[in-house]
Amino acid sequence: MNIPNISKDAILNAFQYRHATKEFDASRQLTDEDINFILSTANLSPSSFGFEPWHFVVVQDPELREALKPVAWGAPLKLDTASHFILGLSMKAPMTKWDSDYIMHMMKDVKQFPEDVIEMYSKFYREFQERDFNLDSDKKLFDWASKQTYIALANMMTSAALNGIDSCPIEGFHEDKVNALLQEKFGIDTNKYGLSYMVAFGYRKAEPPHAKTRRPLEDIVTWK
Ligand SMILES: Cc1cc2nc3c(=O)[nH]c(=O)nc-3n(C[C@H](O)[C@H](O)[C@H](O)COP(=O)(O)O)c2cc1C
Known part of the structure:
Protein backbone atom coordinates (compact mmCIF):
# COMPACT_ATOMS: atom_id res chain seq x y z
CA MET A 1 0.00 0.00 0.00
CA ASN A 2 1.47 3.35 -1.00
CA ILE A 3 1.49 6.25 1.43
CA PRO A 4 -0.80 8.94 -0.11
CA ASN A 5 1.13 11.94 -1.33
CA ILE A 6 -1.37 14.45 -2.71
CA SER A 7 -0.35 18.01 -1.94
CA LYS A 8 -2.38 20.02 0.57
CA ASP A 9 -2.76 22.71 -2.10
CA ALA A 10 -4.29 20.23 -4.52
CA ILE A 11 -6.72 18.99 -1.87
CA LEU A 12 -7.74 22.47 -0.74
CA ASN A 13 -8.14 23.50 -4.37
CA ALA A 14 -10.61 20.61 -4.82
CA PHE A 15 -12.53 21.76 -1.72
CA GLN A 16 -12.70 25.31 -3.13
CA TYR A 17 -13.67 23.98 -6.56
CA ARG A 18 -16.54 21.83 -5.25
CA HIS A 19 -19.78 23.69 -5.08
CA ALA A 20 -23.40 22.62 -4.89
CA THR A 21 -23.99 22.52 -8.65
CA LYS A 22 -27.49 23.69 -9.46
CA GLU A 23 -27.44 22.79 -13.16
CA PHE A 24 -25.18 20.39 -15.01
CA ASP A 25 -24.05 20.36 -18.63
CA ALA A 26 -26.40 17.65 -19.88
CA SER A 27 -24.14 16.93 -22.85
CA ARG A 28 -21.30 15.71 -20.62
CA GLN A 29 -21.33 12.26 -19.05
CA LEU A 30 -19.10 10.63 -16.47
CA THR A 31 -17.43 7.46 -17.70
CA ASP A 32 -18.20 4.11 -16.04
CA GLN A 60 -30.30 6.41 -14.70
CA ASP A 61 -33.76 5.39 -16.00
CA PRO A 62 -35.40 8.63 -17.29
CA GLU A 63 -38.85 7.42 -16.20
CA LEU A 64 -37.69 6.87 -12.64
CA ARG A 65 -35.94 10.24 -12.61
CA GLU A 66 -39.20 11.82 -13.79
CA ALA A 67 -41.13 10.03 -11.03
CA LEU A 68 -38.85 11.58 -8.39
CA LYS A 69 -39.53 15.17 -9.46
CA PRO A 70 -42.93 15.69 -7.80
CA VAL A 71 -41.62 14.48 -4.42
CA ALA A 72 -38.22 16.19 -4.53
CA TRP A 73 -38.45 19.96 -4.84
CA GLY A 74 -34.67 20.34 -4.56
CA ALA A 75 -33.93 18.00 -7.43
CA PRO A 76 -35.76 18.64 -10.76
CA LEU A 77 -33.00 20.56 -12.57
CA LYS A 78 -30.41 18.06 -11.38
CA LEU A 79 -32.62 15.10 -12.35
CA ASP A 80 -32.82 16.58 -15.86
CA THR A 81 -29.16 17.42 -16.33
CA ALA A 82 -26.93 15.28 -14.07
CA SER A 83 -24.88 12.53 -15.61
CA HIS A 84 -25.48 10.27 -12.61
CA PHE A 85 -28.06 10.57 -9.84
CA ILE A 86 -27.71 8.57 -6.64
CA LEU A 87 -30.06 7.85 -3.75
CA GLY A 88 -28.25 7.38 -0.44
CA LEU A 89 -30.28 4.87 1.57
CA SER A 90 -29.71 3.99 5.22
CA MET A 91 -30.65 0.82 7.00
CA LYS A 92 -33.50 0.69 9.49
CA ALA A 93 -33.85 -1.18 12.78
CA PRO A 94 -34.56 -4.67 11.34
CA MET A 95 -31.13 -4.49 9.69
CA THR A 96 -29.00 -2.67 12.23
CA LYS A 97 -30.24 -3.88 15.62
CA TRP A 98 -27.49 -5.77 17.45
CA ASP A 99 -29.18 -9.18 17.00
CA SER A 100 -30.27 -8.83 13.34
CA ASP A 101 -29.50 -11.33 10.59
CA TYR A 102 -27.66 -8.59 8.70
CA ILE A 103 -25.29 -7.86 11.59
CA MET A 104 -24.61 -11.57 11.95
CA HIS A 105 -23.94 -11.78 8.19
CA MET A 106 -21.48 -8.87 8.42
CA MET A 107 -19.56 -10.45 11.29
CA LYS A 108 -19.61 -13.98 9.94
CA ASP A 109 -19.36 -13.66 6.16
CA VAL A 110 -17.89 -10.23 5.46
CA LYS A 111 -15.51 -9.74 8.37
CA GLN A 112 -15.04 -13.49 8.81
CA PHE A 113 -14.79 -13.26 12.58
CA PRO A 114 -14.34 -16.53 14.45
CA GLU A 115 -17.18 -17.60 16.82
CA ASP A 116 -15.60 -16.24 20.00
CA VAL A 117 -14.98 -12.82 18.42
CA ILE A 118 -18.59 -12.73 17.16
CA GLU A 119 -19.81 -13.37 20.69
CA MET A 120 -17.61 -10.64 22.15
CA TYR A 121 -18.44 -8.13 19.39
CA SER A 122 -22.21 -8.81 19.73
CA LYS A 123 -22.07 -8.11 23.44
CA PHE A 124 -20.14 -4.92 22.82
CA TYR A 125 -22.49 -3.78 20.07
CA ARG A 126 -25.56 -4.52 22.20
CA GLU A 127 -24.18 -2.46 25.08
CA PHE A 128 -23.30 0.35 22.71
CA GLN A 129 -26.82 0.46 21.27
CA GLU A 130 -28.78 -0.08 24.50
CA ARG A 131 -26.60 1.57 27.13
CA ASP A 132 -24.12 4.03 25.63
CA PHE A 133 -25.96 5.56 22.69
CA ASN A 134 -29.57 4.95 23.81
CA LEU A 135 -30.61 3.77 20.37
CA ASP A 136 -33.96 2.71 21.81
CA SER A 137 -36.33 3.61 18.96
CA ASP A 138 -36.56 2.84 15.26
CA LYS A 139 -36.15 6.54 14.51
CA LYS A 140 -32.94 6.78 16.57
CA LEU A 141 -31.51 3.70 14.89
CA PHE A 142 -32.30 5.07 11.44
CA ASP A 143 -30.79 8.49 12.23
CA TRP A 144 -27.67 6.80 13.58
CA ALA A 145 -27.28 4.79 10.37
CA SER A 146 -27.99 7.94 8.39
CA LYS A 147 -25.11 9.80 10.06
CA GLN A 148 -22.79 7.19 8.68
CA THR A 149 -24.31 7.27 5.21
CA TYR A 150 -23.48 11.00 5.19
CA ILE A 151 -19.79 10.17 5.67
CA ALA A 152 -19.97 8.26 2.39
CA LEU A 153 -21.69 11.30 0.83
CA ALA A 154 -18.84 13.61 1.82
CA ASN A 155 -16.27 11.17 0.54
CA MET A 156 -18.04 10.78 -2.81
CA MET A 157 -18.30 14.54 -3.32
CA THR A 158 -14.69 15.16 -2.33
CA SER A 159 -13.29 12.38 -4.48
CA ALA A 160 -15.37 13.66 -7.40
CA ALA A 161 -14.05 17.20 -6.88
CA LEU A 162 -10.48 15.90 -6.79
CA ASN A 163 -11.17 14.60 -10.29
CA GLY A 164 -12.81 17.80 -11.55
CA ILE A 165 -16.29 16.24 -11.30
CA ASP A 166 -19.16 18.31 -9.93
CA SER A 167 -21.87 17.29 -7.52
CA CYS A 168 -24.88 18.45 -5.55
CA PRO A 169 -26.18 16.95 -2.32
CA ILE A 170 -29.97 17.08 -2.04
CA GLU A 171 -32.24 16.93 0.98
CA GLY A 172 -35.01 18.87 -0.74
CA PHE A 173 -37.59 16.09 -0.75
CA HIS A 174 -40.70 14.99 1.12
CA GLU A 175 -39.53 12.08 3.22
CA ASP A 176 -42.78 10.10 3.47
CA LYS A 177 -43.76 10.61 -0.15
CA VAL A 178 -40.35 9.71 -1.52
CA ASN A 179 -40.14 6.57 0.62
CA ALA A 180 -43.61 5.50 -0.59
CA LEU A 181 -42.36 5.97 -4.16
CA LEU A 182 -39.21 3.96 -3.47
CA GLN A 183 -41.37 1.08 -2.23
CA GLU A 184 -43.82 1.32 -5.11
CA LYS A 185 -41.62 2.07 -8.13
CA PHE A 186 -38.03 1.25 -7.18
CA GLY A 187 -38.61 -2.14 -5.57
CA ILE A 188 -36.97 -1.02 -2.32
CA ASP A 189 -38.12 -2.61 0.93
CA THR A 190 -38.77 0.49 3.01
CA ASN A 191 -39.15 -1.57 6.17
CA LYS A 192 -35.43 -2.13 5.84
CA TYR A 193 -34.19 1.06 4.13
CA GLY A 194 -35.04 4.75 4.16
CA LEU A 195 -33.78 7.63 2.05
CA SER A 196 -31.15 9.83 3.72
CA TYR A 197 -30.22 12.02 0.74
CA MET A 198 -29.93 12.28 -3.00
CA VAL A 199 -26.72 13.31 -4.75
CA ALA A 200 -26.17 14.32 -8.36
CA PHE A 201 -22.89 14.08 -10.28
CA GLY A 202 -21.88 15.61 -13.60
CA TYR A 203 -20.14 18.68 -14.97
CA ARG A 204 -21.17 22.24 -14.18
CA LYS A 205 -23.04 24.15 -16.87
CA ALA A 206 -21.71 27.49 -15.65
CA GLU A 207 -19.36 28.78 -13.01
CA PRO A 208 -20.96 29.31 -9.57
CA PRO A 209 -22.84 32.63 -9.37
CA HIS A 210 -20.86 33.80 -6.34
CA ALA A 211 -17.63 33.05 -4.49
CA LYS A 212 -17.75 30.51 -1.68
CA THR A 213 -18.69 32.00 1.69
CA ARG A 214 -17.64 30.47 4.99
CA ARG A 215 -17.29 31.69 8.57
CA PRO A 216 -13.68 32.32 9.57
CA LEU A 217 -11.88 29.30 11.01
CA GLU A 218 -11.58 31.05 14.41
CA ASP A 219 -15.38 31.07 14.67
CA ILE A 220 -15.74 27.34 14.24
CA VAL A 221 -12.71 26.05 16.14
CA THR A 222 -11.94 26.36 19.83
CA TRP A 223 -8.50 25.45 21.12
CA LYS A 224 -8.14 24.52 24.78
C1 LIG B 1 -27.21 17.68 3.45
C2 LIG B 1 -27.31 18.75 2.38
C3 LIG B 1 -28.51 18.93 1.72
C4 LIG B 1 -28.60 19.87 0.68
N1 LIG B 1 -29.77 19.96 -0.05
C5 LIG B 1 -29.78 20.72 -1.17
C6 LIG B 1 -30.90 20.69 -2.05
O1 LIG B 1 -31.91 20.01 -1.84
N2 LIG B 1 -30.85 21.43 -3.20
C7 LIG B 1 -29.75 22.21 -3.50
O2 LIG B 1 -29.73 22.82 -4.54
N3 LIG B 1 -28.67 22.27 -2.65
C8 LIG B 1 -28.66 21.53 -1.52
N4 LIG B 1 -27.57 21.56 -0.69
C9 LIG B 1 -26.42 22.42 -1.01
C10 LIG B 1 -26.16 23.54 0.02
O3 LIG B 1 -27.10 24.56 -0.14
C11 LIG B 1 -24.72 24.03 -0.18
O4 LIG B 1 -23.84 22.96 0.07
C12 LIG B 1 -24.37 25.19 0.74
O5 LIG B 1 -25.15 26.32 0.46
C13 LIG B 1 -22.88 25.58 0.63
O6 LIG B 1 -22.54 25.89 -0.71
P1 LIG B 1 -21.38 25.09 -1.49
O7 LIG B 1 -21.71 23.61 -1.32
O8 LIG B 1 -21.54 25.51 -2.92
O9 LIG B 1 -20.08 25.44 -0.87
C14 LIG B 1 -27.48 20.66 0.36
C15 LIG B 1 -26.28 20.48 1.09
C16 LIG B 1 -26.19 19.52 2.06
C17 LIG B 1 -24.86 19.28 2.73
Missing part, protein backbone atom coordinates in the same frame (compact mmCIF):
# COMPACT_ATOMS: atom_id res chain seq x y z
CA GLU A 33 -14.73 4.30 -14.54
CA ASP A 34 -15.52 7.73 -13.03
CA ILE A 35 -18.75 6.65 -11.36
CA ASN A 36 -17.27 3.38 -10.15
CA PHE A 37 -14.38 5.33 -8.67
CA ILE A 38 -16.83 7.62 -6.83
CA LEU A 39 -18.89 4.66 -5.58
CA SER A 40 -15.70 2.94 -4.43
CA THR A 41 -14.96 5.88 -2.16
CA ALA A 42 -18.43 5.40 -0.62
CA ASN A 43 -17.63 1.73 -0.21
CA LEU A 44 -14.31 2.49 1.51
CA SER A 45 -15.87 4.97 3.93
CA PRO A 46 -15.68 4.30 7.65
CA SER A 47 -18.79 3.24 9.58
CA SER A 48 -19.55 2.56 13.24
CA PHE A 49 -18.32 -0.94 14.10
CA GLY A 50 -17.66 -1.32 10.37
CA PHE A 51 -21.25 -2.42 9.69
CA GLU A 52 -21.76 -0.32 6.50
CA PRO A 53 -25.43 0.55 7.15
CA TRP A 54 -26.06 1.95 3.68
CA HIS A 55 -27.10 1.21 0.11
CA PHE A 56 -26.76 3.37 -3.00
CA VAL A 57 -29.23 3.36 -5.88
CA VAL A 58 -27.93 4.88 -9.12
CA VAL A 59 -30.96 6.23 -10.97
Whole structure:
Protein backbone atom coordinates (compact mmCIF):
# COMPACT_ATOMS: atom_id res chain seq x y z
CA MET A 1 0.00 0.00 0.00
CA ASN A 2 1.47 3.35 -1.00
CA ILE A 3 1.49 6.25 1.43
CA PRO A 4 -0.80 8.94 -0.11
CA ASN A 5 1.13 11.94 -1.33
CA ILE A 6 -1.37 14.45 -2.71
CA SER A 7 -0.35 18.01 -1.94
CA LYS A 8 -2.38 20.02 0.57
CA ASP A 9 -2.76 22.71 -2.10
CA ALA A 10 -4.29 20.23 -4.52
CA ILE A 11 -6.72 18.99 -1.87
CA LEU A 12 -7.74 22.47 -0.74
CA ASN A 13 -8.14 23.50 -4.37
CA ALA A 14 -10.61 20.61 -4.82
CA PHE A 15 -12.53 21.76 -1.72
CA GLN A 16 -12.70 25.31 -3.13
CA TYR A 17 -13.67 23.98 -6.56
CA ARG A 18 -16.54 21.83 -5.25
CA HIS A 19 -19.78 23.69 -5.08
CA ALA A 20 -23.40 22.62 -4.89
CA THR A 21 -23.99 22.52 -8.65
CA LYS A 22 -27.49 23.69 -9.46
CA GLU A 23 -27.44 22.79 -13.16
CA PHE A 24 -25.18 20.39 -15.01
CA ASP A 25 -24.05 20.36 -18.63
CA ALA A 26 -26.40 17.65 -19.88
CA SER A 27 -24.14 16.93 -22.85
CA ARG A 28 -21.30 15.71 -20.62
CA GLN A 29 -21.33 12.26 -19.05
CA LEU A 30 -19.10 10.63 -16.47
CA THR A 31 -17.43 7.46 -17.70
CA ASP A 32 -18.20 4.11 -16.04
CA GLU A 33 -14.73 4.30 -14.54
CA ASP A 34 -15.52 7.73 -13.03
CA ILE A 35 -18.75 6.65 -11.36
CA ASN A 36 -17.27 3.38 -10.15
CA PHE A 37 -14.38 5.33 -8.67
CA ILE A 38 -16.83 7.62 -6.83
CA LEU A 39 -18.89 4.66 -5.58
CA SER A 40 -15.70 2.94 -4.43
CA THR A 41 -14.96 5.88 -2.16
CA ALA A 42 -18.43 5.40 -0.62
CA ASN A 43 -17.63 1.73 -0.21
CA LEU A 44 -14.31 2.49 1.51
CA SER A 45 -15.87 4.97 3.93
CA PRO A 46 -15.68 4.30 7.65
CA SER A 47 -18.79 3.24 9.58
CA SER A 48 -19.55 2.56 13.24
CA PHE A 49 -18.32 -0.94 14.10
CA GLY A 50 -17.66 -1.32 10.37
CA PHE A 51 -21.25 -2.42 9.69
CA GLU A 52 -21.76 -0.32 6.50
CA PRO A 53 -25.43 0.55 7.15
CA TRP A 54 -26.06 1.95 3.68
CA HIS A 55 -27.10 1.21 0.11
CA PHE A 56 -26.76 3.37 -3.00
CA VAL A 57 -29.23 3.36 -5.88
CA VAL A 58 -27.93 4.88 -9.12
CA VAL A 59 -30.96 6.23 -10.97
CA GLN A 60 -30.30 6.41 -14.70
CA ASP A 61 -33.76 5.39 -16.00
CA PRO A 62 -35.40 8.63 -17.29
CA GLU A 63 -38.85 7.42 -16.20
CA LEU A 64 -37.69 6.87 -12.64
CA ARG A 65 -35.94 10.24 -12.61
CA GLU A 66 -39.20 11.82 -13.79
CA ALA A 67 -41.13 10.03 -11.03
CA LEU A 68 -38.85 11.58 -8.39
CA LYS A 69 -39.53 15.17 -9.46
CA PRO A 70 -42.93 15.69 -7.80
CA VAL A 71 -41.62 14.48 -4.42
CA ALA A 72 -38.22 16.19 -4.53
CA TRP A 73 -38.45 19.96 -4.84
CA GLY A 74 -34.67 20.34 -4.56
CA ALA A 75 -33.93 18.00 -7.43
CA PRO A 76 -35.76 18.64 -10.76
CA LEU A 77 -33.00 20.56 -12.57
CA LYS A 78 -30.41 18.06 -11.38
CA LEU A 79 -32.62 15.10 -12.35
CA ASP A 80 -32.82 16.58 -15.86
CA THR A 81 -29.16 17.42 -16.33
CA ALA A 82 -26.93 15.28 -14.07
CA SER A 83 -24.88 12.53 -15.61
CA HIS A 84 -25.48 10.27 -12.61
CA PHE A 85 -28.06 10.57 -9.84
CA ILE A 86 -27.71 8.57 -6.64
CA LEU A 87 -30.06 7.85 -3.75
CA GLY A 88 -28.25 7.38 -0.44
CA LEU A 89 -30.28 4.87 1.57
CA SER A 90 -29.71 3.99 5.22
CA MET A 91 -30.65 0.82 7.00
CA LYS A 92 -33.50 0.69 9.49
CA ALA A 93 -33.85 -1.18 12.78
CA PRO A 94 -34.56 -4.67 11.34
CA MET A 95 -31.13 -4.49 9.69
CA THR A 96 -29.00 -2.67 12.23
CA LYS A 97 -30.24 -3.88 15.62
CA TRP A 98 -27.49 -5.77 17.45
CA ASP A 99 -29.18 -9.18 17.00
CA SER A 100 -30.27 -8.83 13.34
CA ASP A 101 -29.50 -11.33 10.59
CA TYR A 102 -27.66 -8.59 8.70
CA ILE A 103 -25.29 -7.86 11.59
CA MET A 104 -24.61 -11.57 11.95
CA HIS A 105 -23.94 -11.78 8.19
CA MET A 106 -21.48 -8.87 8.42
CA MET A 107 -19.56 -10.45 11.29
CA LYS A 108 -19.61 -13.98 9.94
CA ASP A 109 -19.36 -13.66 6.16
CA VAL A 110 -17.89 -10.23 5.46
CA LYS A 111 -15.51 -9.74 8.37
CA GLN A 112 -15.04 -13.49 8.81
CA PHE A 113 -14.79 -13.26 12.58
CA PRO A 114 -14.34 -16.53 14.45
CA GLU A 115 -17.18 -17.60 16.82
CA ASP A 116 -15.60 -16.24 20.00
CA VAL A 117 -14.98 -12.82 18.42
CA ILE A 118 -18.59 -12.73 17.16
CA GLU A 119 -19.81 -13.37 20.69
CA MET A 120 -17.61 -10.64 22.15
CA TYR A 121 -18.44 -8.13 19.39
CA SER A 122 -22.21 -8.81 19.73
CA LYS A 123 -22.07 -8.11 23.44
CA PHE A 124 -20.14 -4.92 22.82
CA TYR A 125 -22.49 -3.78 20.07
CA ARG A 126 -25.56 -4.52 22.20
CA GLU A 127 -24.18 -2.46 25.08
CA PHE A 128 -23.30 0.35 22.71
CA GLN A 129 -26.82 0.46 21.27
CA GLU A 130 -28.78 -0.08 24.50
CA ARG A 131 -26.60 1.57 27.13
CA ASP A 132 -24.12 4.03 25.63
CA PHE A 133 -25.96 5.56 22.69
CA ASN A 134 -29.57 4.95 23.81
CA LEU A 135 -30.61 3.77 20.37
CA ASP A 136 -33.96 2.71 21.81
CA SER A 137 -36.33 3.61 18.96
CA ASP A 138 -36.56 2.84 15.26
CA LYS A 139 -36.15 6.54 14.51
CA LYS A 140 -32.94 6.78 16.57
CA LEU A 141 -31.51 3.70 14.89
CA PHE A 142 -32.30 5.07 11.44
CA ASP A 143 -30.79 8.49 12.23
CA TRP A 144 -27.67 6.80 13.58
CA ALA A 145 -27.28 4.79 10.37
CA SER A 146 -27.99 7.94 8.39
CA LYS A 147 -25.11 9.80 10.06
CA GLN A 148 -22.79 7.19 8.68
CA THR A 149 -24.31 7.27 5.21
CA TYR A 150 -23.48 11.00 5.19
CA ILE A 151 -19.79 10.17 5.67
CA ALA A 152 -19.97 8.26 2.39
CA LEU A 153 -21.69 11.30 0.83
CA ALA A 154 -18.84 13.61 1.82
CA ASN A 155 -16.27 11.17 0.54
CA MET A 156 -18.04 10.78 -2.81
CA MET A 157 -18.30 14.54 -3.32
CA THR A 158 -14.69 15.16 -2.33
CA SER A 159 -13.29 12.38 -4.48
CA ALA A 160 -15.37 13.66 -7.40
CA ALA A 161 -14.05 17.20 -6.88
CA LEU A 162 -10.48 15.90 -6.79
CA ASN A 163 -11.17 14.60 -10.29
CA GLY A 164 -12.81 17.80 -11.55
CA ILE A 165 -16.29 16.24 -11.30
CA ASP A 166 -19.16 18.31 -9.93
CA SER A 167 -21.87 17.29 -7.52
CA CYS A 168 -24.88 18.45 -5.55
CA PRO A 169 -26.18 16.95 -2.32
CA ILE A 170 -29.97 17.08 -2.04
CA GLU A 171 -32.24 16.93 0.98
CA GLY A 172 -35.01 18.87 -0.74
CA PHE A 173 -37.59 16.09 -0.75
CA HIS A 174 -40.70 14.99 1.12
CA GLU A 175 -39.53 12.08 3.22
CA ASP A 176 -42.78 10.10 3.47
CA LYS A 177 -43.76 10.61 -0.15
CA VAL A 178 -40.35 9.71 -1.52
CA ASN A 179 -40.14 6.57 0.62
CA ALA A 180 -43.61 5.50 -0.59
CA LEU A 181 -42.36 5.97 -4.16
CA LEU A 182 -39.21 3.96 -3.47
CA GLN A 183 -41.37 1.08 -2.23
CA GLU A 184 -43.82 1.32 -5.11
CA LYS A 185 -41.62 2.07 -8.13
CA PHE A 186 -38.03 1.25 -7.18
CA GLY A 187 -38.61 -2.14 -5.57
CA ILE A 188 -36.97 -1.02 -2.32
CA ASP A 189 -38.12 -2.61 0.93
CA THR A 190 -38.77 0.49 3.01
CA ASN A 191 -39.15 -1.57 6.17
CA LYS A 192 -35.43 -2.13 5.84
CA TYR A 193 -34.19 1.06 4.13
CA GLY A 194 -35.04 4.75 4.16
CA LEU A 195 -33.78 7.63 2.05
CA SER A 196 -31.15 9.83 3.72
CA TYR A 197 -30.22 12.02 0.74
CA MET A 198 -29.93 12.28 -3.00
CA VAL A 199 -26.72 13.31 -4.75
CA ALA A 200 -26.17 14.32 -8.36
CA PHE A 201 -22.89 14.08 -10.28
CA GLY A 202 -21.88 15.61 -13.60
CA TYR A 203 -20.14 18.68 -14.97
CA ARG A 204 -21.17 22.24 -14.18
CA LYS A 205 -23.04 24.15 -16.87
CA ALA A 206 -21.71 27.49 -15.65
CA GLU A 207 -19.36 28.78 -13.01
CA PRO A 208 -20.96 29.31 -9.57
CA PRO A 209 -22.84 32.63 -9.37
CA HIS A 210 -20.86 33.80 -6.34
CA ALA A 211 -17.63 33.05 -4.49
CA LYS A 212 -17.75 30.51 -1.68
CA THR A 213 -18.69 32.00 1.69
CA ARG A 214 -17.64 30.47 4.99
CA ARG A 215 -17.29 31.69 8.57
CA PRO A 216 -13.68 32.32 9.57
CA LEU A 217 -11.88 29.30 11.01
CA GLU A 218 -11.58 31.05 14.41
CA ASP A 219 -15.38 31.07 14.67
CA ILE A 220 -15.74 27.34 14.24
CA VAL A 221 -12.71 26.05 16.14
CA THR A 222 -11.94 26.36 19.83
CA TRP A 223 -8.50 25.45 21.12
CA LYS A 224 -8.14 24.52 24.78
C1 LIG B 1 -27.21 17.68 3.45
C2 LIG B 1 -27.31 18.75 2.38
C3 LIG B 1 -28.51 18.93 1.72
C4 LIG B 1 -28.60 19.87 0.68
N1 LIG B 1 -29.77 19.96 -0.05
C5 LIG B 1 -29.78 20.72 -1.17
C6 LIG B 1 -30.90 20.69 -2.05
O1 LIG B 1 -31.91 20.01 -1.84
N2 LIG B 1 -30.85 21.43 -3.20
C7 LIG B 1 -29.75 22.21 -3.50
O2 LIG B 1 -29.73 22.82 -4.54
N3 LIG B 1 -28.67 22.27 -2.65
C8 LIG B 1 -28.66 21.53 -1.52
N4 LIG B 1 -27.57 21.56 -0.69
C9 LIG B 1 -26.42 22.42 -1.01
C10 LIG B 1 -26.16 23.54 0.02
O3 LIG B 1 -27.10 24.56 -0.14
C11 LIG B 1 -24.72 24.03 -0.18
O4 LIG B 1 -23.84 22.96 0.07
C12 LIG B 1 -24.37 25.19 0.74
O5 LIG B 1 -25.15 26.32 0.46
C13 LIG B 1 -22.88 25.58 0.63
O6 LIG B 1 -22.54 25.89 -0.71
P1 LIG B 1 -21.38 25.09 -1.49
O7 LIG B 1 -21.71 23.61 -1.32
O8 LIG B 1 -21.54 25.51 -2.92
O9 LIG B 1 -20.08 25.44 -0.87
C14 LIG B 1 -27.48 20.66 0.36
C15 LIG B 1 -26.28 20.48 1.09
C16 LIG B 1 -26.19 19.52 2.06
C17 LIG B 1 -24.86 19.28 2.73
